[in-house]
Amino acid sequence: MARRVLAATGLSDELPTIDGVTEGWGRGVINCPFCHGFEVRDQRLVQIVTYPLGLHPTPLFRHLTDRLTVVLHDPTGLGETAVEALAASGVTVERGEVCRVLTGPDGKVSGVELGDGRVLEADAVVVGSRFRARADVLAGVGLTTTPHPTGVGDVLTVDARGETAVPGIYAAGNVTDPSLQVLPSCPGQPGRRHDRLQPRRRGPARRRPALRRGGRMGPPLRRSQPGLERQP
Structure with missing residues (x-):
């Protein structure tokens, strides 16, 4: 015992219950600007925000493309100041629920359908998971x-x-x-000690003496000491 x-x-990813998100997860539906950003640079991106921290990666995606649209699917807990800052930077902000993620005949993401029937064209969709x-x-x-x-x-x-x-x-x-x-x-993890999981050291660690020139053991020589550079 x-x-x-x-x-x-x-942990596991809990995806929002939006049609097409699970099917496209990891392909046309992405979540991380560091993992997927290079592949979708300069493309049409639609980000679906479903929880308060959902806007956290948005500025990074904005640096990757100037064709970014943010849909506030669930704006609960979002700061209006952050939303206004995005709009001021040129990001199109839509307020309303998303009905589903659309795909084309080739199986790739083609857009996002909103609850009012409008379709936002997209080459990739950004969705954050819980x-x-x-x-x-x-x-x-x-x-x-x-x-x-x-x-x-x-x-x-x-x-x-x-x-x-x-x-x-x-x-x-x-x-x-x-x-x-x-x-x-x-x-x-930073700030955490795992002493009780690690074997305890028996006594202080012993330092190895430095090796002097000629192979003899002794204190290390310093370059600042005169005459060390040109010894026979």
């Missing part, structure tokens, strides 16, 4: 997820050392924070 358990189960922590495996010990403060989804709450509310059960990675992707999670 394990004395401690480390859960690094990650993140759901994969913590069902821990339900048996009484652990459940809590909403993330930003509204992007839910997470498994841990303390500064990564320990959950159940002693001996730890969690790491984006199951505890959606912003912790592969690289930030590898060396340990």
